[in-house]
Each structure stands twice: as structure tokens, then as C-alpha cells.
Amino acid sequence: MTTPQDELLPGTRRALLHRIAVAQAEGRAPSLVAAVARNGRTVWNGARTSVDGHAPDENTQYRIGSITKTFTAVLVLRLRDEGVLDLGDPLEKHLPGTGVGEATIADLLAHSGGLAAESPAPWWERTPGALRPELADVLGEKPLRHPVGRRFHYSNPGYTVLGSLVEKLRGAAWEDVLRREVLEPLGLDRTTTRPQAPHAGGWAVHPWADVMLSEPTEDLGRMAPAGQLWSTTGDLARFAVFLAQGDDRVLSVESLREMRRPSAPPESGDVVTGYAYGLGLELRRSGERLLVGHSGSLPGFLASLTIAVEDDVAAVVLANCTSGVPLATVGADLVRIVADAEPRIPEPWRPLRKVDPSVLELAGQWYWGTSGFGLRLTADGLLSLEPLSGNGRRSRFRANGDGTWTGLEGYYAGELLRPVRRTDGSVDHLDLGSFVFTRQPYDERSSVPGGVDPEGWRGIG
Known part of the structure; x- marks a missing residue:
């Protein structure tokens, strides 16, 4: 049940609506939907324009692109927590013969495995996944671009490898494992590998004219663990709550904290912008606020999931256009609007029940x-x-x-x-x-390495 403390003030709700309205109009998105979660539940939904003549809502599916990687990372961390693997294990130990076996599981999760950013031609996002039936087809003849573990280099094939690792160790298809171990326990019944009505169609908007072109919607095949999923603002808001608070049926809060810690050295340009990557999660600075989450894109779609853990506010923004709307910025603004206008009310202080x-x-x-x-x-x-x-x-x-x-x-x-x-x-x-x-500076009564000068503290003169 929603309490008056959970409800957003009218001024806050209008500011949120204004922000997404500006984003949709200036970004020329055919449609844009958003949601904000606070205190473990969705407290606001918003949408602009229509999908197939109908106003989209929190149950309308959009393609979420690389937010899929966060789901894949959760599956890998589950394997680690069960003792099936260690993040320091080389890939070769569990999935031999890939040609990138020197990279560790942690390297792949953090995009520091040295793998190429993309799969070999043709452009994988706009071609049927059936053209790459094997992992070798995804990695190509020369899968490495950098020394393993030396630098952050975002890699879509790296997460395809992790998906194959999950399949090998679970003995089941990636999408089946995902549904059984994450989607069903968290109640994400509108998150699927293929679109289910109602869903948005993907569009490209001409950069110099107010006209649109339909984008193809390909099944990514082997590349699915890197970007296949469709979801809704309702489901992603619930997923954001899980990423902040944990759920022992899926992954503990301790393991989620580990995912949220920087794990890869940033590119030189990102040091200035405050960007880092954890284990399947992006980390950004927005002023003094640390934001975690992930962005996503595929032809025809943009997606952003943003969480300010300390403020207990999360935002999801989805649009059905190839480019034009800076969704990561919009998501950060939605979080800021709520966190600044209605700061988190701290839990009451309570003393310990007992103390040793x-x-x-x-x-x-x-x-x-x-x-x-x-x-x-x-x-x-x-x-x-x-x-x-x-x-x-x-x-x-x-x-x-x-x-x-x-x-x-x-x-x-x-x-x-x-x-x-x-x-x-x-x-x-x-x-x-x-x-x-x-207890005291260089306490003479304590065992201080090197000893304490027997003359003690003194002045000069």
C-alpha cells in the first residue's frame, strides 16, 4: 500500500513530466516513457506521444539493448556465489578453446579483457543472429585488441562469451537460465527475449527532416547476452530496486555492492567525465551524486537505467529512436529532481539491542x-x-x-x-x-614497531 510519505508532491511530478516532455520534443523521439522508483516501489510513470496510435504506459515493451549485460552479469555472480567459479579464474578453465581464454571472468565482466568492441562484419545489430551460429563467428580470427587486463575497452563480444559461459555451466540456454533464475523470482514477466504486445516499433528519425524510417528488429542469436532483451519501465523499475537492495532469492546485497564498485581503469577521457565500470554496471558522477546503472541502444531504440543508491531514487527512461535523446542525462535529471525536491527521510536512530x-x-x-x-x-x-x-x-x-x-x-x-x-x-x-x-599518539605503553623514544615528547631549546 502506498503511504502519503511515498507519494511525490504535485510540483515534483510536474517537474518530472516537464523534463521528459522537453526530452521527447527536442530529441524528436516518436515516443518516450519513464518511471521513477523510491523506497522500494514505483512512485511515478510518465509518457509522451503514442505507440501505434495508443499512449504507451509502464507495460509497453521497448528494446533495452546493453542493459541486458547487467542481467547477464547477475547470472555470472550467482555462479560465483554458489562456488561454481571464481572471478579470478581464466576463461579457459571453464570454457576452453575460445582464443581469449587468458582473460579472467572479472576481466570480461569489467570490459578489461582486451576483446574487440564489436563482432566482425556484417554489422551485428542489423543482421540476423543466425549468421553467427558459433561463438567463433562472434569473436572472429583476431578477437583481442589490447593486452588482457590492461585497459577498459567496452566489448559486446565479451558479454556474448559470458552468456556462453552461463550456458556451459548451467547446461541450458542463456534465456532459459535468465528466466528461471532472475526474471521469474523478481516478477519481471514483461521482460522477454522477443517482443510481446504491446510493444513499440523501432524508428530512425532523419537528422535534417521531420520524417522517420522503420528500423529492422533482428534476433541477435549468439549476441543475445549482450543486448537482446525487451522490457518495460515497470519491470526495469523493479529491477532497479533489486540492484539497490538485493534479493537473496537472486543475489545478495553484498554481491550487488561488489558489482557497483569500479573494476576497470577508465579511458583517459573518462577520468575527467567521472565514468567508470563495475561488474556489469556503469558508474557516473553527476555533481556530488554517484549514479549506477546502465545505458542501452540498438537500431530504433534507446534505454537508460539510473540509480542513486544513497538517495534511494532510481529512474528508467526508454525511447524508440536510434539517436537524438541523451537518455543518460535525462535519467540523471529525473533522479536529481526527486532527490533534491524531496530528500530521503532517514530511518530513525535506534540503539543496539545488546552489545559485547x-x-x-x-x-x-x-x-x-x-x-x-x-x-x-x-x-x-x-x-x-x-x-x-x-x-x-x-x-x-x-x-x-x-x-x-x-x-x-x-x-x-x-x-x-x-x-x-x-x-x-x-x-x-x-x-x-x-x-x-x-590510544595516544605513539603511546609509550603500547607495542609500537620501532619503539617510542624514552625521552618522550619535548620542545626545542
């Missing part, structure tokens, strides 16, 4: 050398380390159950925090990846 005295003892002020840090025990059971000055390394730590803690992000991600105790049980210092944190 040995953990509570760790809370407070610590020093790495002469740099001050605060270690806080939070209501979610994590330890949070932050510099007192506001500048410096920070991270949250999750308990391992043996008295140690593992870093979750930043410089200390994956690093071990270990309280070192004296013979009487009191804490001598914290060992964080071999760095020593003491």
Missing part, C-alpha cells in the same frame, strides 16, 4: 602515528573508522566472529582489523593491515 563489552571497549579515539581517528560501533553491528580531521582513510568493518573485523570499502577493503590485547586482557593496540593504532 569487549567490542564496546574498542570504541573511541585512536591514533595512527599522530593522525587521529574515531572508531564507532554502529546500530547495524559494524565498526566505523573515520579520521577526526575529515581527511584521510575511512572504512566500515564487519565482524568475523573470532574477534577480528574485515574492512568493507576504501583503502581498507578486505583488510583485517585485529585488537591486540595485553596479558591482563586490556587492549594494547589495534593492528590494521600491520598498521598500529594506539
